[in-house]
Amino acid sequence: MSTDTVRRFESSLDALDVGCTRTDPAGFPDALDAVLDPPAVGVPLGIDGVSLDGTPVETPPTPRLLREAETGVTPAGKAIAEYGTLVVDADATGCEPVSLYPPTHVAVVRERDVLPDVEAATDHLGARFAAGESSVFATGVSSTGDMGALVEGVHGPKHVHVIVVEEEP
Amino acid sequence: MSAGRERRRKAEKIRHLLETEGDAVHENTTVFNEDRYEVTERFDDFEALRDEARAIKEDAIERLPELIEELRESVEANGGHLYLADDAADANRYVTEVAAEEEAETLVKSKSMTSEEIDVNEALEAEGVDVWETDLGEFVLQVADEAPSHLVGPSLHKTREDVAELFNHVFEPEDPFETAEELTEFARDYLGERIRDADVGMTGANFVVADSGTITLVTNEGNARKSAVTPDTHVAVAGVEKIIPSADDLQPFVELISKTATGQDISQYVTMLTPPVDSPTIDFDAPDEPLGSGDGERDFHLVLVDNGRFDMREDEHLKETLYCIRCGACANSCANFQHVGGHAFGGETYTGGIATGWEAGIGGEEAADDFNDLCTGCSRCVNACPVKIDIPWINTVVRDRLNRGHDPDAFDHLVEGLTPDEESAGVDLQKRLFGNFETLAELGSKTAPLSNWVASSRPARALLERVAGIDSRRELPAFERETLVEWFDARGGSRVPQTGAEREAVLYPDVYTNHVLTERGKAAVRVLEALDVHVRIPSAPSSGRAPFSQGMVATAEAKARGVSDRLGPYVDDGYDVVVVEPSDIAMFEREYEKLLPGDEHESLAEHSYEIAEYVYGLLENGGDAAALRDGTGVAVDYHSHCQQRTQGLEGYTVSVLDAAGFDVTTSDVECCGMAGSFGYKQEYYELSMDVGEDLREQFTDDDALLAASGTSCVEQLGDLLPRDVTHPVQLLAPR
Ligand code: SF4
Numbered sequence: 001m002s003t004d005t006v007r008r009f010e011s012s013l014d015a016l017d018v019g020c021t022r023t024d025p026a027g028f029p030d031a032l033d034a035v036l037d038p039p040a041v042g043v044p045l046g047i048d049g050v051s052l053d054g055t056p057v058e059t060p061p062t063p064r065l066l067r068e069a070e071t072g073v074t075p076a077g078k079a080i081a082e083y084g085t086l087v088v089d090a091d092a093t094g095c096e097p098v099s100l101y102p103p104t105h106v107a108v109v110r111e112r113d114v115l116p117d118v119e120a121a122t123d124h125l126g127a128r129f130a131a132g133e134s135s136v137f138a139t140g141v142s143s144t145g146d147m148g149a150l151v152e153g154v155h156g157p158k159h160v161h162v163i164v165v166e167e168e169p
Numbered sequence: 170m171s172a173g174r175e176r177r178r179k180a181e182k183i184r185h186l187l188e189t190e191g192d193a194v195h196e197n198t199t200v201f202n203e204d205r206y207e208v209t210e211r212f213d214d215f216e217a218l219r220d221e222a223r224a225i226k227e228d229a230i231e232r233l234p235e236l237i238e239e240l241r242e243s244v245e246a247n248g249g250h251l252y253l254a255d256d257a258a259d260a261n262r263y264v265t266e267v268a269a270e271e272e273a274e275t276l277v278k279s280k281s282m283t284s285e286e287i288d289v290n291e292a293l294e295a296e297g298v299d300v301w302e303t304d305l306g307e308f309v310l311q312v313a314d315e316a317p318s319h320l321v322g323p324s325l326h327k328t329r330e331d332v333a334e335l336f337n338h339v340f341e342p343e344d345p346f347e348t349a350e351e352l353t354e355f356a357r358d359y360l361g362e363r364i365r366d367a368d369v370g371m372t373g374a375n376f377v378v379a380d381s382g383t384i385t386l387v388t389n390e391g392n393a394r395k396s397a398v399t400p401d402t403h404v405a406v407a408g409v410e411k412i413i414p415s416a417d418d419l420q421p422f423v424e425l426i427s428k429t430a431t432g433q434d435i436s437q438y439v440t441m442l443t444p445p446v447d448s449p450t451i452d453f454d455a456p457d458e459p460l461g462s463g464d465g466e467r468d469f470h471l472v473l474v475d476n477g478r479f480d481m482r483e484d485e486h487l488k489e490t491l492y493c494i495r496c497g498a499c500a501n502s503c504a505n506f507q508h509v510g511g512h513a514f515g516g517e518t519y520t521g522g523i524a525t526g527w528e529a530g531i532g533g534e535e536a537a538d539d540f541n542d543l544c545t546g547c548s549r550c551v552n553a554c555p556v557k558i559d560i561p562w563i564n565t566v567v568r569d570r571l572n573r574g575h576d577p578d579a580f581d582h583l584v585e586g587l588t589p590d591e592e593s594a595g596v597d598l599q600k601r602l603f604g605n606f607e608t609l610a611e612l613g614s615k616t617a618p619l620s621n622w623v624a625s626s627r628p629a630r631a632l633l634e635r636v637a638g639i640d641s642r643r644e645l646p647a648f649e650r651e652t653l654v655e656w657f658d659a660r661g662g663s664r665v666p667q668t669g670a671e672r673e674a675v676l677y678p679d680v681y682t683n684h685v686l687t688e689r690g691k692a693a694v695r696v697l698e699a700l701d702v703h704v705r706i707p708s709a710p711s712s713g714r715a716p717f718s719q720g721m722v723a724t725a726e727a728k729a730r731g732v733s734d735r736l737g738p739y740v741d742d743g744y745d746v747v748v749v750e751p752s753d754i755a756m757f758e759r760e761y762e763k764l765l766p767g768d769e770h771e772s773l774a775e776h777s778y779e780i781a782e783y784v785y786g787l788l789e790n791g792g793d794a795a796a797l798r799d800g801t802g803v804a805v806d807y808h809s810h811c812q813q814r815t816q817g818l819e820g821y822t823v824s825v826l827d828a829a830g831f832d833v834t835t836s837d838v839e840c841c842g843m844a845g846s847f848g849y850k851q852e853y854y855e856l857s858m859d860v861g862e863d864l865r866e867q868f869t870d871d872d873a874l875l876a877a878s879g880t881s882c883v884e885q886l887g888d889l890l891p892r893d894v895t896h897p898v899q900l901l902a903p904r
C-alpha cells in the first residue's frame with residue numbers, strides 16, 4: 001500500500017486518540033513492549049518475521065486470561081485508512097474475544113493490508129463471508145453516552161494501540 | 170372520550186413530558202442532529218450512496234420471498250437454523266423453545282427494536298428465563314421498567330442524575346453513584362457477569378446478507394459482539410425487511426448508518442458475523458482450559474419476523490417503511506421530536522416520524538392514532554433519511570386513513586357549508602376547519618372587517634376553542650377586505666407591458682397572500698416589475714396544502730387538479746410561475762407528484778419559482794440590484810421556512826438580501842414550531858411555543874429587522890418577539 005494510505009490511516013487513528021507505531025519486523029518486540037500493559041494475552045499474528053514468542057504475551061487464550069489480562073494482542077486482517085478502522089477477522093484462535101475482553105487492545109497490521117476506504121474492503125469481506133467467516137470493523141475504543149455523558153471503555157476496550165509492520169520488500 | 174377532553178388529555182401529557190423529559194431529549198437529539206449535518210456535509214458520496222441504498226432496498230423488498238429462501242439455504246449451509254415467524258407469538262414460541270432446549274437460565278441481549286416489538290423478554294421471563302439487556306441504554310430502561318424513547322438512544326430522555334437516582338435506589342451501593350463513569354463501570358461489571366453466565370445470547374441485526382447468511386450489527390459499546398460470541402447459542406431476531414442480497418450491498422449501509430444515526434463517520438463496531446461463528450467457545454467454568462477446548466458447540470438460530478411486514482409490502486404507501494434502517498435521523502431532525510421525545514411522538518415500540526409507518530404496519534392505523542398528528546409535514550426529515558423515505562407522506566396517508574375511520578363528529582352541522590371538502594364524514598372537526606381554510610378566507614375577506622371582529626370576539630374564541638380546539642391564546646389571521654387579485658385588477662394589471670418585458674410571470678395568489686398577507690404580494694409585484702417582469706395574477710384555487718396537512722388527501726387532490734388546470738395553460742404559453750408562500754412552492758415541487766396523475770406535476774414544478782429564487786435568477790441574468798431597495802447597513806434576522814429549506818431554497822433569499830446590501834443573520838432551527846395549523850391547536854399550543862423558544866433564542870438583536878418567508882413563521886415570530894415581521898420581498902420592494 002502506498003505510504004499516503006498509511007499516513008492517512010495514522011491521522012485517522014490520531015483523531016480517534018488511538019496510538020500507532022510503525023516498525024519493521026526486527027523492531028516489533030520493542031514496539032510491542034512499549035505499549036504492552038501486562039498481563040497480556042494474545043493469538044498468533046500470522047505475519048512473516050513477527051511473533052509473540054519470547055514476548056510477555058501469553059498464548060493460547062483461556063477464559064481466565066480473557067478476564068484478567070490487561071492487554072489483548074491480535075492481528076488485524078485489514079485496516080481502513082479513511083476511518084482508522086481495524087478489520088478484526090474472527091477465527092478459531094480467538095482473535096475476536098481477545099480483541100474485545102481486555103481493557104487494552106493492541107492490533108498488529110501489515111502495512112500492505114491498510115486499505116484506503118470501506119469500499120476497498122469489499123472483496124476481502126465478500127470472500128470471508130462466502131467462506132462462512134466473520135469480521136468486525138473496530139474503530140476507536142468502546143464507548144457509551146447512555147449514562148448521561150460520554151464514557152470510554154464499556155463492554156469493549158478502553159484503549160487501543162495499532163502497530164503497523166512494514167515488511168521487507 | 171369527547172374530542173375536547175381528548176385534546177385536553179393530550180395537552181396534559183405533552184406538558185408533562187416537556188417538563189420531565191424534554192430537556193434531556195432536546196440536548197441529546199440536537200447533538201446527534203448537528204453532528205449528522207457536519208459529518209454528511211464533508212462526506213462527498215452521501216447523496217450517491219443514498220440513491221444506492223434506496224435502490225438496494227427497493228430491489229430487496231421486491232424480491233423478498235426469493236431472498237428469504239436464498240438466505241435460508243445460506244444459513245443452513247453454515248450449520249444454523251432459520252425460522253420465519255408469522256407474528257410476535259410465533260416468534261416468541263420459537264425463541265422460548267430454543268431457550269428450553271438449551272435449558273437456558275440466563276439470556277443476554279443486545280439492543281434490538283424488533284425484539285421490543287414482539288415483547289420477547291416477557292415471553293422468556295414467563296418461561297423462567299432471566300433476560301438481561303446489555304446495551305447500557307436498554308439496561309437503564311429495563312431497570313426503570315420504561316419504554317424506549319428513541320430508535321437509537323432508547324434512554325436518551327434520561328439525564329445522568331436520573332440514572333444515578335434510579336441505580337442508587339435499585340442497587341443500593343455503599344457509596345452512591347454520581348458520575349457517568351461510576352454508573353458505566355457498575356453496569357459494565359454487573360452485565361459482564363451476566364454475559365459470562367449466559368446460556369444464550371440474543372441480538373438483533375441491522376442487515377442480513379442473503380447469499381452468505383452474514384448478519385451485521387452496529388454498536389458503540391461492544392455488547393453485541395460479546396452477547397453474540399460468549400454464550401455458545403446465538404439467536405438473532407430480525408424483521409424480514411433486513412435482508413440485502415449480497416456482501417457488495419453492505420458498503421453503502423455501513424457508510425450511511427452511523428453518519429445519519431449519531432453523526433459518526435462509522436460506529437465503533439460494525440460486527441459482521443456469519444454464524445455459527447468460528448470463534449472458539451468460551452467456558453468460564455473451566456477458566457484455565459484454552460478457549461474452544463470444551464465440548465461446547467456453537468449453535469445459531471435466525472428468527473425472521475413477518476408480523477405485518479408482508480402486508481406492508483403489498484401496501485402501495487406503507488411499503489416504503491420497509492426500507493427504513495432505523496437510524497433515528499427522522500427523529501433527530503424533527504423539531505417536535507426534539508422537544509417532546511418518543512414517549513409522545515411514538516407508539517408501542519417505534520418512535521419519531523417513521524413510527525407512524527411501523528406502528529400502522531404492525532398494529533393497524535389505530536396504533537398510530539395517538540401521535541400521528543405530531544408530524545406537521547415540515548419535511549425536515551426528508552433529506553436526512555439515508556434511504557430517502559418520504560416520511561411526511563407516510564404520515565399523511567395514515568392520517569387520511571384514520572380520518573376515514575372516525576365516527577362523524579357531533580358538531581359537523583355547525584361547519585357545513587364552511588367545509589366543502591371531498592372527505593367522507595368522520596374527519597375531526599378541527600381538521601376539517603383547518604383543511605378548508607380557503608373557504609374561510611374567502612368568506613372572511615368578503616365580510617371583513619366584520620369577520621375579523623367577530624372571529625376575535627371573546628365568545629367566538631371560546632366557542633372555537635371548545636368546539637374545534639383552536640387555542641384562544643393565538644391571534645387569528647385577519648382577512649383583508651380587498652384581496653391581492655382584486656387589488657391587482659383595480660390597479661389595471663401589470664405596469665410592465667408584455668411586449669419587450671424581460672420575462673412574463675404569473676404570481677400565484679396563494680390563499681394567505683391573497684386574503685391575509687396581501688402586502689407581501691403587492692411587494693412581490695413591485696419587485697418583479699422593478700426587474701422588468703410582466704406580471705399577471707389570475708385568480709386560482711388554493712394549493713391544497715391546508716387539507717393535505719390535515720390528512721384530507723382527496724380534497725388536496727382536487728385542489729391540485731384545480732391549480733394544474735388553472736396554471737397549466739400559462740406555463741404552456743411560456744409564463745413562469747412565481748410563488749410567495751414556501752409551503753405552496755413545496756407543494757408544487759414535492760407533494761403534487763403524489764397528488765397528480767403520471768408526470769403531470771413535472772411541468773408546473775419545473776416552471777415554478779419561489780419569489781426569492783426567481784429574483785435571484787433575474788439578478789444573475791443581468792437584472793439590476795440597484796432597482797431594489799438599498800439595504801446597506803441594515804441588519805436583518807431572517808428565518809427560512811422548513812419546507813423551503815428542504816427544497817434547497819433558503820440560500821436564494823439570503824443571496825438576494827445580501828445583494829441588496831442587507832446584513833443578514835439566519836436561524837438554523839429545523840422549524841419555527843407553528844407549522845401551518847399545528848400551533849393553533851389547543852392540544853399542541855404549548856409544544857409549539859416550546860419549539861419556538863429555540864428560534865427566539867437565535868434572534869437576540871431587537872434592533873434588527875425581522876423577516877420570514879412562511880406565513881406560519883410570520884405568525885409564530887410575531888408571538889415570540891416584540892418586533893414586526895415581514896416577508897423578505899417587502900424589504901426588497903422599491904418604495
Ligand atoms: S425513516 Fe429513514 S431517517 Fe427515519 S429511522 Fe428510518 S432510515 Fe432513519
Ligand code: SF4
Pocket residue numbers: 499502503504505506521522523543544545546547548549550551560561564
Ligand atoms: S415531516 Fe417534520 S414533523 Fe414530520 S416527522 Fe419529518 S421532521 Fe418531523
